[in-house]
Amino acid sequence: MIRFDNVCKRYPGGYEALNNVSFHLPRGEMAFLTGHSGAGKSTLLKLIALIERPSRGNLLLDGINLSSVGNSKVPYIRRNIGIVFQNHHLLYDRTVFDNVSLPLIIAGYQHKEIGKRVRAALDQVGLLKKEKSAPITLSGGEQQRVGIARAIVHKPGLLLADEPTGNLDPELSKEIMALFRRFNDVGVTVLIASHNLELIKQMGNPVISLNQGALSHNDLSVTSHG
Amino acid sequence: MVKADNNQIARSSPFKAWAINHIRTLIASLGAMTRQPASSFMTVAVIAIALALPAGLFVLLNNASNISIGWDNSAQISVFLKADTSEKQAQKLMGKLRLYDDVAQISLINKKQALKEFKKISGFGDAIEALGDNPLPHVLTIQPVIDANRPDKIHHLIKQLNQQKQVELAQLDLQWVKRLFAMLEIAQRAIWVVASLLGIAVLLVVGNTIRLDIQNRREEIEVTKLIGGTDAFIRRPFLYTGLWYGISGGISAWLLTALSISLLDNSVEHLASLYNSGFQLKGLSFSEGINLIGFSCFLGLSGSWIAVGRHLSEIEPS
Numbered sequence: 001m002i003r004f005d006n007v008c009k010r011y012p013g014g015y016e017a018l019n020n021v022s023f024h025l026p027r028g029e030m031a032f033l034t035g036h037s038g039a040g041k042s043t044l045l046k047l048i049a050l051i052e053r054p055s056r057g058n059l060l061l062d063g064i065n066l067s068s069v070g071n072s073k074v075p076y077i078r079r080n081i082g083i084v085f086q087n088h089h090l091l092y093d094r095t096v097f098d099n100v101s102l103p104l105i106i107a108g109y110q111h112k113e114i115g116k117r118v119r120a121a122l123d124q125v126g127l128l129k130k131e132k133s134a135p136i137t138l139s140g141g142e143q144q145r146v147g148i149a150r151a152i153v154h155k156p157g158l159l160l161a162d163e164p165t166g167n168l169d170p171e172l173s174k175e176i177m178a179l180f181r182r183f184n185d186v187g188v189t190v191l192i193a194s195h196n197l198e199l200i201k202q203m204g205n206p207v208i209s210l211n212q213g214a215l216s217h218n219d220l221s222v223t224s225h226g
Numbered sequence: 227m228v229k230a231d232n233n234q235i236a237r238s239s240p241f242k243a244w245a246i247n248h249i250r251t252l253i254a255s256l257g258a259m260t261r262q263p264a265s266s267f268m269t270v271a272v273i274a275i276a277l278a279l280p281a282g283l284f285v286l287l288n289n290a291s292n293i294s295i296g297w298d299n300s301a302q303i304s305v306f307l308k309a310d311t312s313e314k315q316a317q318k319l320m321g322k323l324r325l326y327d328d329v330a331q332i333s334l335i336n337k338k339q340a341l342k343e344f345k346k347i348s349g350f351g352d353a354i355e356a357l358g359d360n361p362l363p364h365v366l367t368i369q370p371v372i373d374a375n376r377p378d379k380i381h382h383l384i385k386q387l388n389q390q391k392q393v394e395l396a397q398l399d400l401q402w403v404k405r406l407f408a409m410l411e412i413a414q415r416a417i418w419v420v421a422s423l424l425g426i427a428v429l430l431v432v433g434n435t436i437r438l439d440i441q442n443r444r445e446e447i448e449v450t451k452l453i454g455g456t457d458a459f460i461r462r463p464f465l466y467t468g469l470w471y472g473i474s475g476g477i478s479a480w481l482l483t484a485l486s487i488s489l490l491d492n493s494v495e496h497l498a499s500l501y502n503s504g505f506q507l508k509g510l511s512f513s514e515g516i517n518l519i520g521f522s523c524f525l526g527l528s529g530s531w532i533a534v535g536r537h538l539s540e541i542e543p544s
Contacts, residue, residue: 049452051543072457079454089449105250106455108243150453 001027001158001189002048007057009043009213017043019213020057023220025191027157030184031220032200033193035210041193044210045160048191049081050074062157079107082151082188086163088143090135096122096146097131103154121153122146125179141172148176152183159183161192165199173199247459255466266471269435273475273522276428278482280421281510281518285487287413289507303380305366305387305396313337316364319392323366328383331369337362363394370398425525432471432529436464440537448543457538464534465527472526476519483518484509 002025009018017040025031033041046052047059050066059066061077069077090099097118104114122128125145135143144164151159161180165173177192177199184190194200200207206219259266305323307316313336320334340362345351354361368387370380380398387396440447450460487509498505510518 051452075451075454075456075459077454078452081454083452089445089452091446091449093446102450103453105247106450106453106459108240108247110246 001025001029001062002191003058003060004044005058005060007047007054007059009040009047009052010055017213018047018054018210021210021213021215022057022222023208023215023218024222025189025220027189028184028187029206029220030180030190031192031206031208032203033191033208033210034195034197034200035216036195038212039210040213041195041210042162043213045083045162045191045193048158048160049083050077075106079103079154080156080158082154082156082159084144084148084151084159084161084164086166088135088147090143090146090150092134092136094134095131096127096133096135096138099135099146100131100149100153102150107154117153118149121149124152124182125149141168141175144168144172144176145179148179152188157189159188159190161190161194163194164192165194165196170199174202177203248462251462252466255463256470258463259467259470265435269431269471270474270478272431273428273471273526274478274482276424276431277475277479277518277522278486280417280424281479281483282486283413283417283420284514285483285508285510287410287417290413291410292508293505303368303370303384303387303396303398305368306394307364307366307392308394309363311364311392313364315392316366319390320366323368323387323390326383326386328371328379329368330371333367335365335367337364340365425521428475428522428525429529429532432468432526433533435471436468436530436533437537439467440464440533440541444541447538447541451541452543461534461538464538465530468526468528468530468533469523470526471530472523473519475526476522479522480510480515480518 002023004021004023007018007021008016010016021040021044033044035041043052047054047066048061050069054067062080064077066077091102100118100121101114104117109117119128119131122131125148127142127145127149130138130142130146135146138146144167148164151161159180164180165176168176173196180190180192181203207217208215208220209217307319311319316334316336320332323329324332337360341354341360344362345354348354368383370383384396384398387393447460487507491507494505494507
């Protein structure tokens with residue numbers, strides 16, 4: 001699903017965020033990305049979501065070399081990725097329902113279908129009764145779950161999460177992780193950046209660790225046949 | 227959860243999705259405007275006033291040209307015949323000229339009659355009698371057919387008249403008509419200048435409103451880009467907002483013009499009645515009104531297009 005081949009990312013000004021990173025995350029796998037802050041976790045996720053472009057090396061997503069994807073094609077690549085952010089990135093001027101329906105509206109689903117799918121997604125994160133609420137009235141954990149519902153409502157093949165439990169207490173964090181696990185069970189490839197090492201250990205999934213932009217630990221294979 | 231590959235099934239066809247998106251955005255952007263009634267009203271009011279001003283001037287100018295065309299009908303060509311022309315020859319010439327297409331009416335003032343009138347009006351009766359001979363020629367008065375689109379036709383007619391054998395001089399005092407037309411033309415140009423400047427103002431007002439809108443919705447734009455919204459998708463609500471500003475501004479400008487005309491109409495009618503005229507102010511015609519709205523839509527759309535082009539690309543998720 002995701003393949004990094006000697007990927008480097010150097011920001012203007014010379015700061016090297018990623019240095020020769022290679023790994024392969026197979027389809028249907030769920031893995032964690034760890035490392036202290038500034039180690040390059042966010043940069044790695046940004047490269048996959050095409051928010052940033054690699055300076056060197058190849059990055060393949062679902063067999064597509066992302067370097068060859070022109071700017072106008074970026075939105076269509078992103079539509080197959082669900083992204084969960086640490087700070088939720090919800091839109092506070094609209095209801096929970098309208099937040100979650102956004103990816104479907106972008107893809108041009110019909111009205112009836114949108115209602116069905118949004119409710120199914122909210123049901124999965126346990127917020128079916130909150131569809132008419134304003135996000136600001138929800139707790140942090142609930143807001144995060146709205147963000148997750150939005151990330152999975154259009155049934156993407158890949159789910160990326162950047163510190164999804166960063167602001168949550170251990171109990172809530174566990175719930176959120178269980179949620180990711182459920183999506184993974186039905187075939188979604190999941191990559192979660194987190195520095196919650198204890199929780200990661202409990203989950204028992206493969207781990208990739210970054211240290212100052214380089215891979216320091218890799219449970220995944222480096223090449224495609226793993 | 228199903229795998230991603232099954233996504234296509236419930237999706238509308240690309241064209242249908244496109245149409246659904248457009249209609250959805252059209253309605254949503256109108257809804258967004260009504261949710262901020264105060265600021266939307268002010269923007270629309272500025273557009274309406276900026277457009278109503280040149281539209282109103284245009285209406286007044288149109289009316290002024292109408293009046294001047296009415297006055298044209300009183301334009302007369304006086305044809306002085308040569309002194310040795312007999313009354314019979316004069317009659318014959320009148321019969322001939324009456325057949326000209328450009329001659330609406332023709333009448334003969336014969337010299338005896340003219341002399342009598344002149345004595346009566348001038349009070350020089352005794353002096354003229356002392357002259358013995360009647361110094362006045364026969365005069366034909368002609369009302370030409372006025373074609374406002376072809377003022378040169380009258381000149382052509384006068385030239386023709388002057389070529390007649392018995393004609394000493396044919397003349398028309400068109401000077402005042404010419405001056406009036408020249409003034410109207412200046413006024414027309416002035417209106418175009420004013421209209422252009424105010425049109426640019428509308429463009430800037432809409433552009434600035436949309437720019438603020440883009441800044442206020444920065445977060446929404448970033449999120450939309452992150453979850454796969456194309457540039458066209460993100461651009462659309464702003465363009466439609468501009469279009470709505472244009473439509474509502476244009477309609478308001480039309481109403482404003484009509485209102486101003488109706489306020490003036492009574493006094494103008496009163497004034498006209500003092501001149502024994504049935505003159506009435508004419509407002510914008512239907513097609514002129516539609517043009518006004520169309521122009522306003524164009525300005526609204528262009529204004530938002532400029533703002534969107536300049537400011538939307540600055541916002542990228544990071």
